[in-house]
Amino acid sequence: MIELQQVTKRFGNTLAADAIDLRINQGEFCVLVGTSGCGKSTTLRMINRLIPHSSGLLTIEGQEISQLDEQQLRRRIGYAIQSTGLFPHWPVARNISLVPRLLGWSEARVTERVEELLELLNLPYAEFAHKYPSELSGGQAQRVGVARALAGDPDILLMDEPFGALDPITRETLQNELLRIQRKIHKTLVFVTHDMDEALKLASQIVVMDQGKIIQQASPAELLLNPANDFVAQLLGGEDRGLKQAGLLRVAERMLPLPGPNSLDQAPAIQLHDSLRQALSIMLWHQCQQLRVYEGDSLVGYLPLDRIIRADSHV
Amino acid sequence: MSNRKRLLFWGLPLFWGMCLFLATLGLPWLEELFRQIAPGHRQVIYSRDSFALLLGNHLLLVGLAALISISLGLASAVFVTRPYGRDFLPLVTQVASMGQTFPPVAVLALAVPLLGFGALPTIMALSLYGLLPIVRNTLVGIHSIDPALLESARGMGMSPLQVLWQVEMPLAANIIIGGIRTSVTINIATAAIGSTIGATTLGDPVISGLVNGNTAYVLQGAILIGLLAVTADSCLDRLQQWVSPRMDSRT
Ligand SMILES: Nc1ncnc2c1ncn2[C@@H]1O[C@H](COP(=O)(O)OP(=O)(O)OP(=O)(O)O)[C@@H](O)[C@H]1O
Ligand SMILES: [Mg+2]
Numbered sequence: 267m268i269e270l271q272q273v274t275k276r277f278g279n280t281l282a283a284d285a286i287d288l289r290i291n292q293g294e295f296c297v298l299v300g301t302s303g304c305g306k307s308t309t310l311r312m313i314n315r316l317i318p319h320s321s322g323l324l325t326i327e328g329q330e331i332s333q334l335d336e337q338q339l340r341r342r343i344g345y346a347i348q349s350t351g352l353f354p355h356w357p358v359a360r361n362i363s364l365v366p367r368l369l370g371w372s373e374a375r376v377t378e379r380v381e382e383l384l385e386l387l388n389l390p391y392a393e394f395a396h397k398y399p400s401e402l403s404g405g406q407a408q409r410v411g412v413a414r415a416l417a418g419d420p421d422i423l424l425m426d427e428p429f430g431a432l433d434p435i436t437r438e439t440l441q442n443e444l445l446r447i448q449r450k451i452h453k454t455l456v457f458v459t460h461d462m463d464e465a466l467k468l469a470s471q472i473v474v475m476d477q478g479k480i481i482q483q484a485s486p487a488e489l490l491l492n493p494a495n496d497f498v499a500q501l502l503g504g505e506d507r508g509l510k511q512a513g514l515l516r517v518a519e520r521m522l523p524l525p526g527p528n529s530l531d532q533a534p535a536i537q538l539h540d541s542l543r544q545a546l547s548i549m550l551w552h553q554c555q556q557l558r559v560y561e562g563d564s565l566v567g568y569l570p571l572d573r574i575i576r577a578d579s580h581v
Numbered sequence: 582m583s584n585r586k587r588l589l590f591w592g593l594p595l596f597w598g599m600c601l602f603l604a605t606l607g608l609p610w611l612e613e614l615f616r617q618i619a620p621g622h623r624q625v626i627y628s629r630d631s632f633a634l635l636l637g638n639h640l641l642l643v644g645l646a647a648l649i650s651i652s653l654g655l656a657s658a659v660f661v662t663r664p665y666g667r668d669f670l671p672l673v674t675q676v677a678s679m680g681q682t683f684p685p686v687a688v689l690a691l692a693v694p695l696l697g698f699g700a701l702p703t704i705m706a707l708s709l710y711g712l713l714p715i716v717r718n719t720l721v722g723i724h725s726i727d728p729a730l731l732e733s734a735r736g737m738g739m740s741p742l743q744v745l746w747q748v749e750m751p752l753a754a755n756i757i758i759g760g761i762r763t764s765v766t767i768n769i770a771t772a773a774i775g776s777t778i779g780a781t782t783l784g785d786p787v788i789s790g791l792v793n794g795n796t797a798y799v800l801q802g803a804i805l806i807g808l809l810a811v812t813a814d815s816c817l818d819r820l821q822q823w824v825s826p827r828m829d830s831r832t
Binding site for chain 2: 314316337338339340341345347349350351352353354355357364365368396397398399400401414
């Protein structure tokens with residue numbers, strides 16, 4: 267568990283972090299959002315002491331981090347940044363093995379770990395282990411960056427806009443992979459982004475910041491339902507909020523059991539785990555009011571428009 | 582690297598080294614040729630000291646000076662790029678760039694009133710002058726490293742020394758050796774002027790030739806100094822390529 271109590275960081279006259287109170291539980295996916303310069307990166311970097319906090323208490327598992335050995339602390343915390351920070355003079359495998367080596371793992375264990383991580387991030391060992399960072403695409407480099415952050419098997423992972431510079435498709439692939447990995451290995455994640463859709467998609471807790479202060483801290487659904495003020499509502503996309511909310515809900519939650527009406531034969535198909543936002547988009551596109559719901563190849567139900575709009579609607 | 586490749590790689594420095602070696606031993610054999618160049622003189626081959634001795638002495642002076650300037654230059658540049666030495670960065674940067682505008686002869690001229698005549702003041706002057714390109718290039722090399730790299734190095738839990746040796750030095754190596762190369766090449770030429778203040782160098786025949794109007798002497802000194810400079814320069818050029826870390830997997 268990471269706990270910040272009244273944590274403040276001053277750079278000269280700027281308050282980059284202003285009396286931050288934040289509690290991030292084990293296994294939580296916490297996403298910091300806010301406009302540029304609001305103190306997201308500063309807050310993140312204070313957790314691994316790249317930036318020392320000016321005042322307040324910052325504890326990990328109950329221990330004030332300024333009391334801990336700086337290097338030991340950082341080896342226990344994975345860190346990935348937007349520009350990847352991969353060492354250009356080291357091949358991929360050597361880059362990933364950095365923290366395990368610092369931790370003094372045996373050569374055999376290090377190699378095994380590198381193989382395991384490359385596989386986890388869908389980078390075939392034979393193809394990528396010996397490449398240099400300059401030979402990777404942006405998305406591949408980001409994957410290696412994430413693998414490197416995970417290498418020492420840290421309990422905590424800090425990520426500062428790790429997918430910021432990628433095209434939407436690669437970005438979405440990596441987001442899905444991160445979610446898959448998080449479900450599998452259950453780290454505590456602190457993630458910075460200024461993309462609200464990314465935050466809504468990934469987070470279990472969203473922390474909205476503005477000018478060094480925390481404005482609101484809530485789950486994605488709660489945030490959409492009750493934004494604390496106009497600033498948060500604005501950040502959530504104003505009028506688009508309804509769509510964003512639909513993006514969080516799965517078709518499975520609203521679909522109705524078979525048999526449907528006779529006209530169903532003509533209806534377009536959608537997958538069970540897709541979002542209501544996707545369902546709505548398909549309906550708009552095909553100008554229809556119902557969809558057939560599939561799980562894989564088998565038809566499992568149907569979804570009428572009214573059910574997207576209201577959960578308690580019965581056709 | 583295969584033997585053949587290695588030979589090709591070091592071929593040019595080897596070639597210049599051979600030329601230098603042959604010239605050092607073989608110049609006296611060209612007496613007839615030099616008699617054409619300096620007809621009026623009874624003696625046309627410089628013989629107060631053997632060329633081998635002059636070359637050895639010259640190398641010793643430049644080598645010692647290089648050793649001093651490399652260690653001092655690296656140490657001071659590394660110091661001012663650490664958090665605890667950052668206050669001295671502007672001072673050192675300014676001195677390093679100002680020093681570059683100073684002509685090498687003036688450095689020697691200033692050394693005499695301070696240190697007297699002989700080899701010692703020459704070494705001092707050479708190492709001071711040679712310090713500047715090394716400091717400057719080391720600073721440039723370290724500052725040219727992407728700050729995000731250093732941040733992630735620290736963020737991963739590398740100690741300051743590990744960051745220095747495993748990240749900063751390898752990535753700056755190319756530029757640093759470039760500075761050493763400039764420093765040594767300039768000093769090979771400058772050391773010759775050391776003859777005017779009483780050091781024994783390849784400048785001796787040149788000075789003596791100039792004083793007596795003996796063009797043959799001047800030419801002999803100049804040939805050897807020139808060959809020494811190209812040999813050293815091409816050696817360091819190869820060293821520069823050799824220490825630069827590879828950044829791709831192509832062979
Ligand atoms: N090393 C520093 N020295 C001085 N001021 C700094 C430093 N780092 C950050 N700041 C200031 O602190 C404030 C917060 O910066 P921070 O990098 O945390 O913002 P951010 O939320 O990450 O922004 P972005 O989305 O643009 O990355 C800014 O006003 C910035 O100018
Ligand atoms: Mg930032």
